[in-house]
Amino acid sequence: MFAKVAFAALLSAMTLPALAADCEATIEGNDAMQFNMKEMTVDKSCTKFTVHLKHTGKLPKAAMGHNWVLTKTADKQGVATDGMTAGLTKDYVKADDARVIAHTKVVGGGESDSVTFDTSKLAAGENYTFFCSFPGHWAIMTGTLKLSS
Template identity: 55%
Template sequence: MKNLIKLGLLTLTASFFSANASASCSAKLEANDMMQFNQNTLSFSKDCKEISIELKHTGKLPAKTMGHNVVVVDSANIQAVATDGMAAGIENQYVKQGDERVYGFSKVIGGGESTTLTFATNKLKVGGDYSFFCSFPGHWAIMKGKLEFK
């Protein structure tokens, strides 16, 4: 009987840690018509092989006038990637094609829409200085936050 109880507790413990590990590999992020994200830090476990960020645009304005996306880069590269993204245009989600400074990016969405960005973490280092931002022209200066990989 004691062995069955121990086995049950071990199973519960393993399930708990497994569920928490997978939960820390995804995040939900909201953006609005006031050019704001609802979070300024997204944290992920170093055990994640890939990260998913679900972006929901809670506003009402269309993508062509108040679109939002989420782009993940080294913090030092935000401005340069955003500047190159403006030239790339909306047809490229305001991200320069093939930009190796970008770890991942989502499509640009308008009010009421959602999208999910999923990317591999093999290039991220534990404790690295990473950020997420919106690359829609002019938004990057306000719409940005830290991405923690620890």
């Protein structure tokens, strides 16, 4: 009996890593207005996805702050434009903007923030863009997010 239980435990332990999806990503922004990645992929088995944003620079957020904002690609420019008027105190994201799927707060050099969002907000085949909505950054600090098939 003990051998059967031990064998079953061994089998389940061996299969767990293969089943576990990577449901998080870490992205870095720096003082040169750059993200360290241009693409993220969310595994379709993830029910939630977490993005960790790290600012590897030294400048304060008022001078070179970064956030991570996710929208449908078609909504990027409008969200960025509206975010400029929202200001730093609102993390350059218009309050209650339905076009924003997820966003972090604005962080300065040496700071970090994370956001977790429900992946049911993503649709297969839709184009998604992440970007920094700090004024002047959104055209350069941008990338794509895809839902795996």
